[in-house]
Amino acid sequence: MAIQKVAYLGPEASFTHLATKALFQNDLLVSTRTIPECIESVVNGKVDIAVVPLENALEGTVPLTIDYLFHEVDLYVIAEIQSPIEQHLMVHPNNEKKWEEINTIYSHPHALAQCHKYLYYRFGKVPLEQSTSTAAAAKFVSENEQDYIAAIGNSSAATEYGLSIVEHNIHDFHFNHTRFFVLSKSNLCIQKIGQIDEVKTTVMITLPKDDRSGALHQVLSVFAWRQLNLSKIESRPLKTGLGQYFFVIDVLEDERTPMMVGALEELRALGCEVKSLGSYFTYKT
Amino acid sequence: MAIQKVAYLGPEASFTHLATKALFQNDLLVSTRTIPECIESVVNGKVDIAVVPLENALEGTVPLTIDYLFHEVDLYVIAEIQSPIEQHLMVHPNNEKKWEEINTIYSHPHALAQCHKYLYYRFGKVPLEQSTSTAAAAKFVSENEQDYIAAIGNSSAATEYGLSIVEHNIHDFHFNHTRFFVLSKSNLCIQKIGQIDEVKTTVMITLPKDDRSGALHQVLSVFAWRQLNLSKIESRPLKTGLGQYFFVIDVLEDERTPMMVGALEELRALGCEVKSLGSYFTYKT
CATH class of the missing domain: 3.40.190.10 (Periplasmic binding protein-like II)
Structure with missing residues (x-):
């Protein structure tokens, strides 16, 4: 290829x-x-x-x-x-012995949130600073040895920027x-390589404009009576006003099966706008 | 009082x-x-x-x-x-005349996202820096006059920190x-004062553990056949693994009405965990 x-x-x-x-x-x-x-x-x-x-x-x-x-x-x-996703606390190697005296911790807001409890109980008084990525935080720490600061990120970031991991797996939740x-x-679906779990289709659905009561229930009925399994449903703002959403639905089925073709047709017949992102396999690393 | x-x-x-x-x-x-x-x-x-x-x-x-x-x-x-929410671009008053030469723009990530198109077309090459709040960005700009930097925030932040608004309403979408x-x-619901639009109840629902296909459809049926209007449904991760969610549902009804009492009882009978945050009025400012 x-x-x-x-x-x-x-x-x-x-x-x-x-x-x-x-x-x-x-x-x-x-x-x-x-x-x-x-x-x-x-x-x-x-x-x-x-x-x-x-x-x-x-x-x-x-x-x-x-x-x-x-x-x-x-x-x-x-x-x-x-x-x-495994988050570690890392410092400049020259600060490894006095790492508990760090005075600021840098990371991406998601990583800081993922380690919220650890940070609250272990470093409750140490200010947290947001970075644009965990790797950017690691880079910043590598360049500011004199400042006694730490970053939260993955082991690859520690290797890339020559930092020492002083606490492993500080994220609050497993899984x-x-x-x-x-x-x-x-x-074009990427071909199966190695172990595959499931095929999924992601569709984005906008409800009919008249916004009648129970429209979302009707949308889910389209999948439910066909016993099509949904692995996710999520609402996101349409950006037209508070309370107006589109829905992202993951269906555990290939969109080219007769059941899925029928479901998507029925949704459009109900007056929904349907944007399919296609069907795809999941790869676990 | x-x-x-x-x-x-x-x-x-x-x-x-x-x-x-x-x-x-x-x-x-x-x-x-x-x-x-x-x-x-x-x-x-x-x-x-x-x-x-x-x-x-x-x-x-x-x-x-x-x-x-x-x-x-x-x-x-x-x-x-x-x-x-109205976002404005603001600079130190001494930089007001040369504001188009600013070299960095500070704000909260949400505010930067809300002005994404404006920033992309007007200041595509100017770096954006994240702050913990729009007010913190304004404060930082007020303290760093020499740096030719700008903040995005509300008019109250401009007043509070003595900044000059150089572009009004730079957010991408109305509403x-x-x-x-x-x-x-x-x-205790806060009593009506002034104009009230609606009463709402927010409930947080965890589906039964056996996770049978169509469980969410069943939950929505509880509301649909009673013609209880939902103004919002959203999934959030249970933090137990990918694909496991709880649902936040806003119902346009007081939870003490017989229909709502019946709906919440029925949800529990279906095996759902239901956490109600109570009923409340909406105030528009």
Whole structure:
């Protein structure tokens, strides 16, 4: 197979980078700074594929990803990657012995939230500072040895920026995984490689404009009487006013099966707008 | 009525502060630094009431508020405030004439996201820096005149920190409102004052553990056949693993009406866990 260009939400050593490396071992990986930039790079044809975070088991959906896929672009999901998220406390190696005297902790807001209890009980009086990514926090700590500061991030960030991990696995909850979407302009499901769990279809549904009572119940009936299993339903603002939403639904079925074809037709007949992101396999790293 | 102590998510001149001042004009307002600190202050009895942001019309739910109310505490919503959110670009008054030469823009990540298009087209090459609040960004700009930097925030922040607004209403979408929850230990609805739109009940529902297909459809049926109108449904992670959620549902009905009493009983009979945050009126500022 030809080498593909794959954009990921960077910087290097970010969780998205780790997930991308696991699925695209022989391709050319390109770091991008923001989720819109990463998604636009596949729209513009600068790359063939983009990998962005979609949902964390603790923090929930990454709103920017879902909203951008709904409002701004027409792309397909060709695979999903699920990766464990392990957060560690790291300092400059020269501060390793006096790490308990750190006076500021840097990380991405999601990582700080994932370690909320640890930080509250262990470093309740130490200020927390937000970074644009866990890798950026690690980089900042590596460049400011004199400041007695720490970063929270993954082990790859510690390696990349030469930091010492002084506390492992400080995230509050086990089972902390993140889902990443692999996006492309073509609706071609990435072929099975290795162990596959399930096939999924993601559809984004806008209810009829008359907003009659029970419209969402009607939408779910379309799936329920066909015994189509939903693994997720989530509401996101339509950006037209408080209380107006679209719904993101993950169905555990290929959209090309007769049952799914019938379901999507029925939804449109009910007056819903339906945007399908396609069907895809899940890869666990 | 006795003066009440009301905690709000600060700092002074934050959007939450503005909303709180509108509803509690004669009470003692206390600034808190984080959403958990604000909520805990009413749990600990340091204050009588806490006001926190719940949901923005563009960005969606504030995950920390919903998750903290579900996982950590047992409080009631005694009122909801809905306020318009208007974002302005502001600089130090001494930089007012050369404001188009600014080299960094500071604000809260939500405010930066709300002005994403404006910033992309008008200041595409200017780095954006995240602050813990729009007010903190304004304060920082007021203290760093020499740096040619700008903040995005509300007009109250400009007044509070003596900044000049150089571009008004730079948020991308109209109809940008935020909902705030007014929280208390007692389940007493704040009495009607002024114009009231509606009464709402917020319930948090966990599906039965056997996770049978169509369980959410069954939950919605409980409301649908009673013609109880839902103004919102949202899934949030249970923090037990990817794909496991609880649901936050807003019903346009008082929970003490016979229909609502019946609905909540039926949900429990179906094996759902139901946590009601109580019934409350909406105040628009």
